[in-house]
Amino acid sequence: LMLELNKIYNMDCIEGMKQIEDKSIDLVLTDPPYNISNYGNAITKKGNKIVRADFGEWDKWEDIDDYFKWTLKWIKEVDRITKEGGSFYSFFDNHYADHITYLVEKETNFRQKAPIVIVKNNPIPHVRKTNFRSAFERATLFVKNIDKKPKTFNFLSQEEMVNVMYYNIGQKETSHPTEKPLSIIEKFIKISSNEGDLVLDPFVGSGTTAVACINLKRNFIGFEISKEYCDIANKRIAEAQAQKKLDEVLP
DSSP states (O other): OOSOSSEEEOSOHHHHHTTSOTTOEEEEEEOOOOSGGGGSSOEEEETTEEEEOOOOGGGOOSSHHHHHHHHHHHHHHHHHHEEEEEEEEEEEOTTTHHHHHHHHHHHSSOEEEEEEEEEESSOOOOSSOSSOOOOEEEEEEEESSTTOOOSOOOOOOTTTOOSEEEEOTTOOSSSOTTOOOHHHHHHHHHHHOOTTOEEEETTOTTTHHHHHHHHTTOEEEEEOSOHHHHHHHHHHHHHHHHHHHHHHHOO
């Protein structure tokens, strides 16, 4: 690999992935931009505050077709660098998860292994009372194998291996608006990789995937276009690495 492992690179992931060799990544796990900042009236929760969900320029495209084209572009790079039988988890906007899955299966070597639903125990109240409260998020597990056979699948307990998971929103470690729960990211990494494997997160955000990799003894590479989130992620990574060293020293 041309890139140093266990680092986050402040760059566009499509440019970044071009520096990664074919079939060299064991697992890809990411939460890409959803293009929801363009909906105008979306809201999200920060701690106990409800705020407008305009996440910034990194979450805006001209139109939805443009967004789909861009999505396929980065997923094709993921396809190229993932090992045969490697796994790929991605969160998607509920509205478009199935359409993106269709495009991915049509245009790449990935096949959907399982849809995953992540339920928010404490969804945001619907202020205007004109719709259902949004209480779940969608993720998809793809495998780079026509028969959907992953090279690594560490089945945990029957209880843990249900494709519906639960968490509380608002319990974030950073100011990143769409930070995912560490426990769920760790679960995906445990299931679909082994110690020493190389995990890539093309949209590493506040560094949750990197922290999970440190905790679970996996190597990682992350890309993040925002300098602000890169700084947050690097701080978290340094703390996690220091904690790991302490844990190894202390009885």
